Amino acid sequence: MRAVIFDYGMVLTGPPDATAHAELERITGLSDERLEQLYWADRLDYDAGKLTGEAFWRKIAQEAGLKPSESQIADLIKWDARMWLTENAAMLNWQLALKQRGLLTAILSNMGDTVHAAMEHELSWLSRFDVLVFSHELHIVKPNAEIYRYTLKKLGTRPEETLFIDDRPENVRAALALGMKGALFSVVEQLRSDLARQGLAAQLPPL
Numbered sequence: 001m002r003a004v005i006f007d008y009g010m011v012l013t014g015p016p017d018a019t020a021h022a023e024l025e026r027i028t029g030l031s032d033e034r035l036e037q038l039y040w041a042d043r044l045d046y047d048a049g050k051l052t053g054e055a056f057w058r059k060i061a062q063e064a065g066l067k068p069s070e071s072q073i074a075d076l077i078k079w080d081a082r083m084w085l086t087e088n089a090a091m092l093n094w095q096l097a098l099k100q101r102g103l104l105t106a107i108l109s110n111m112g113d114t115v116h117a118a119m120e121h122e123l124s125w126l127s128r129f130d131v132l133v134f135s136h137e138l139h140i141v142k143p144n145a146e147i148y149r150y151t152l153k154k155l156g157t158r159p160e161e162t163l164f165i166d167d168r169p170e171n172v173r174a175a176l177a178l179g180m181k182g183a184l185f186s187v188v189e190q191l192r193s194d195l196a197r198q199g200l201a202a203q204l205p206p207l
Contacts, residue, residue, distance in 0.1 A: 001181070001203045003130075003157045004098055006091070007142075007166035008109035008119075011185045013086045020083035027072055027079070030064055038063055046112040049136035053077045053114025081118030090188045090207070092125060097205040099128060106131035108151045108164070110141045131155050142166070143174035152180075163200065165191070 006012050025035055038060045046056040057076045061068050068076070095105050107126070111119075111134040119126060126132060131154040133147065140147040152162060159179035166172050172182040183194045188207060195201045 001103060001163055001200065002161040003104035003106065003155050004095075004163045004165065004204075005106045005108050005151055005155075005175075005180075006095065007168075007171065007185070008107050008111060009084055010167040011165055012088055012091050012095070012107070013084060014088050015086065016083040017086050020079045023079040024076060024083070027068070027075055028061070028064065028066060034064070043112075044110070044141055047110040047135045048141045049113065049139045051112070053080070053112055056112065077114045078118075081115045084115055085118065085122055087123075088188075094205070094207050096128065101205050103204075104130045104155050104157065106133065106151055106155055108133045108142065108147065110135045112136050142168075142171045145174060145178060148175055148178055148180070152178075163204075 024039075025032060028035060030038070041063075042051060042056060042059055045051045046053070051059065054073060054077065057068075057073055057080070061073075098105050105128070107129050113136050116134050116136060131151060133151045133154065135141045135147065138147060138150065140150075142148070148164070152159060155162065160181070163181040163183065164172065164175035165183045165185050166175070167185045169184055172184045175182045181198065181200060183191055183198070185191050192201070192207045195204065195207065201207075
């Protein structure tokens with residue numbers, strides 16, 4: 001193994017911040033169920049750069065019959081970003097161990113512009129990664145094979161010497177189809193077991 005590519009949300013970070021999610025509900029006045037329905041309906045368009053963060057939230061407001069103020073739109077953007085800034089300490093420590101072992105590391109994430117901007121502002125550890133690939137910049141989202149090929153090219157590694165870790169099965173399947181090693185992430189213990197089962201643990205530092 002020469003490189004490990006990480007998804008960002010729910011892999012390097014934990015579950016969405018509950019306080020931030022509650023603020024989104026408070027500002028919109030929507031129920032959890034309705035907010036989730038609207039939030040995910042156009043999220044891939046936001047991640048693909050077809051919608052900016054502002055346009056994304058204005059579209060949600062329009063579909064919900066809301067007329068938010070400019071300050072409320074700004075707050076929705078802020079709390080949306082905050083929701084995705086929780087950190088998975090175990091995975092971040094492992095990334096550092098990978099670097100110290102001499103492996104390359106990358107982030108490949110479906111991510112929109114305003115959340116990405118907040119990450120760059122708040123998360124100093126992003127600079128530890130050799131390659132950062134965010135979908136809104138390329139207008140391509142996982143599981144499109146082109147975004148994986150782009151990441152491999154930036155790393156300079158072959159598929160068979162690269163491990164991809166993501167919490168969504170369809171994204172892992174796309175990596176495997178290109179000849180990469182792949183692991184579906186849920187919790188650290190499960191990932192540790194999966195890497196051992198695949199015979200990869202011996203090539204990597206302990207998780």
